[in-house]
Amino acid sequence: MNYRTQEVENGTLIKVEADEAAVIVKENGEERIYLPSTSHNDSTYYTSDTKSLQQSQQGFSVVHNGQPDSIKVFSTQEN
DSSP: OEEEEEEETTEEEEEEESSSOEEEEEETTEEEEEOBOOSOOOOSSOOTTOOOBEEOSSSEEEEESSOOSEEEEEOSSOO
């Protein structure tokens, strides 16, 4: 599992090469967790406006609005 970051106009593009992934971004003492979008959602929280990881041919990507202090990627795939 590999990931790359790239500065873009509206934040930081995070690309993850994996079959499944979750991305945890910390910025200014706050934490944001990005998960793959699913066709169904059994969360008790209102999540329809929540940004999620977008699937691509090589994995997932998301644009985080800001400059992360740290990024952790969790995946079922080993390096």
